[in-house]
Amino acid sequence: MINIAIDGPAGAGKSTIAKAVAKSLKIIYLDTGAMYRATAYFALQNNIDVKDEQAVAKMFENFNMDIVYEDGAQQILVNGINTTPYLREHYMSKAASDISALPVVRYKMVDLQREFAKTHDVVLDGRDIGTFVLPDANCKFFMTATPEERANRRFKELQEKGQDVDYDTLLKDIIQRDYNDSHREVAPLKQADDALLLDTTNMTIEEVIAAVKKVVEEKVSAPSEAAKNAPQNEDANKEKDDKPGELKAFGKASSEVPEKTLKRIKTYYQPQKSFVLYRFLRVILRPLQCILWPTKVINKENAFKIDGGLYLCNHYTTFDSLIPIFTMFKKEAHILAKYELFFNPLAGSILYKMGAIPVRRGEADTDSVKAVFRVLKADKKLLMYPEGTRNREGTQDMAELKTGAARFAIKMKKPIVPMVYYKPTKTCHKNYLYVGEPFTLEEFYGAKTSEEYHAATEVIRQHFDEARAGVNAYVESLHKKKSKADKTSEKEDK
Secondary structure, eight states: OOEEEEEOOTTSOHHHHHHHHHHHHTOEEOOHHHHHHHHHHHHHHTTOOTTOHHHHHHHGGGOOEEEEEETTEEEEEETTEEOGGGTTSTTHHHHHHHHHTSHHHHHHHHHHHHHHHHHSOEEEEESSIIIIIOTTOSEEEEEEOOHHHHHHHHHHHHHHTTOOOOHHHHHHHHHHHHHHHHHOSSSOSOOOTTOEEEEOTTOOHHHHHHHHHHHHHHHHHHHHHHHHTOOOSHHHHHHHHTOTTOOEETTEEGGGSOHHHHHHHHGGGSOOOOOHHHHHHHHHHHHHHHHHSOEEEETGGGGGSSSSEEEEEOOOSTTTTHHHHHHHOSSOOEEEEEGGGGGSHHHHHHHHHHTOEEEOTTSOOHHHHHHHHHHHHTTOEEEEOTTSSOOTTOOSOOOOOOSHHHHHHHHHTOOEEEEEESSOOOTTSOEEEEEOOOBOOGGGTTOOSHHHHHHHHHHHHHHHHHHHHHHHHHHHHHHHHHHHHHHHHHHHHO
């Protein structure tokens, strides 16, 4: 299978080269822009606001996109309707731009692009194809040119179309766009570690095509040669299975998980109807948790000041999620849990019946987004770790917060409860969890830009800092009281 990913900044000639290479190699050029247009067209035809993420997410519950080729031309069918003839209407550009700004749409399109690439020889171009959309592509290129050269190319192109343009304005726009693309929150523009850099500043189109084709032909033929010389003994196979960097869960790499298991995991994104098992486990395990991880929850009443919303907590160990769940989530225990935990049938089933939602970290995960929306829309409590992972250093400093929590709180207009552990939870040792005052991000409701989401995340960070100061002050006061009591006891002994 040939998967060619061509990334690079605006004006580098990616689309021109991608189309030419696809034609020369007789493989498919996937027009990803048309996919966004087709999605926007379907939304408009169904009277769905292309800026309303919740409405669009609901639309995806009954949405099927097929990409077929007729006489070499890409045709996009949505729920059986060929949208291709309508995608270049004048109103579609604005609609496509609006709908593509929604994270749920981007995640959906990326999922579709990945599925398509699994079964087709394909060329894709963009700004994050090799780093995000197709990280496993076997042929990756990062195509660039100086800003001046790219502005000059664009200047000539527009002049040939009869448009009156200013070169300096074009150059300024390209430099600004480079900055925006490389600093955007989701999948920023950057060269993949295994991508070949192609500086096309002084190259002709023919030279660039030839360079790309040469690399593709070498890479595609390389595996068959390697296979002939591959060692066949068990030790060699074991070494292959334990490649550095390959994700493992319950003893298996994600790439080795059977299709049957993946289908089973898919069911975990559906709403759970009964939480009897969770309530039973809570009754059984809560006393055990109190013995093994005795924890003083400070300002516990703050957790019950709201009916539903986002409960955000720092995260040290595998089991520290049990404390807020058993303490504050009495009827249902909705929590975002990493996808790999659901590989095991027993563990996956229990997590699902507790109300956990699988999330594929670092990937476009439309299913988890929709599941989160369902929970929050129903005014349920959802536990999240805004750092996105555990703090393995054991320090009080939190890692950089991801913007996911802010996005959910803003989109669903839900309050947030910050919670902070004093230090890593220890078995059979007194632990402390501080619950801060609930707050909202009301001033950011309606936000759409990454800058706004980052600003909202900074507000969350400030509330975490306040909670951190609170738990530190509480524990410090305990130490002072203990020290004072010890001194009093010493005096009495004397």
